[in-house]
Amino acid sequence: MKQLLLASSIFLVACGAQTDASEPEAAEKPAPQVEAEAPVKPNITSQSLGGNMYMLLGPGGNIGVSVGDDGVYMIDDKFARFGQEIIDVVGTLTDKPITYVLNTHHHGDHSGANVEMKAVGATVVAHDNVRARMGMSYMNQAFGRQQDARDEALWPTLTFSDEMTLWFNGDEVRAIHIPAGHTDGDSIVHFVGANIIHLGDNYFLGMLPFVDVDSGGTIQGMITAQQTAFDLSDVNTKIIPGHGPLSTKAELGESIKRLQAIHDRVKARKDAGESLEAIIAADPLADMTKLESFIDKPAMITATWRSLGGDI
């Protein structure tokens, strides 16, 4: 349990499961003396994805950006404290305003700068459940803490129930809701013409993923999300994970196999009557040790167990 809690506290910084106001920042900031000696490094950087598309990197969830005559369509907006820096970086890419921001889900590292984006005129769009989750206080069992409802100023003002297409900057941009994936409010966003898919936190590249069961997520839904994106992809598709570097269809295919293996291994033991503690002790994910980051193997097994209906 101690190991799980330690992993959890690191996760809270990396994935922003808690609100901005109370988020510990120590893990992201260098010690003061290091800061004084080192040159000032930008937090937010842009990476060209070709044409009119960019990815913004830095602390928090990856941002996808379409720029063009119609303005800026941004997928996710990291944390509030980077709002102005995000706006400044976008300003180096285009002189057009940020028109729409879509939140792939409600977590604070993907929606934290909604207020700042609204202040420059953006309309914040998301699945219905993103708005509902932001207005909800609930007990997060995975981290043993109460999650408070977030300020209404952050909530999306344009929501959809299943799928939404925005025809923007000459592209067809489909937001597809995935029920019960990373959470119950996730969208994956397909820029059809640009051949780019943003998966939000339904895809972590190179690390074990977080399934937020307390927010309606399941590992089965996360597999569905990845399979949906895989089926929409070809060898040239650029895939933006919620966390980690730009990815490919081949890497996404590996991730699907891995998640399916995690699901199958935990399910086989659960179906055979093993307890959660016994499954964790058996270390069925021993071959995935190198993928541990803020989600370690016990946390991954526990989320899978709960996805399968098991109690903790």
Ligand SMILES: [Zn+2]
């Ligand atoms: Zn998330």
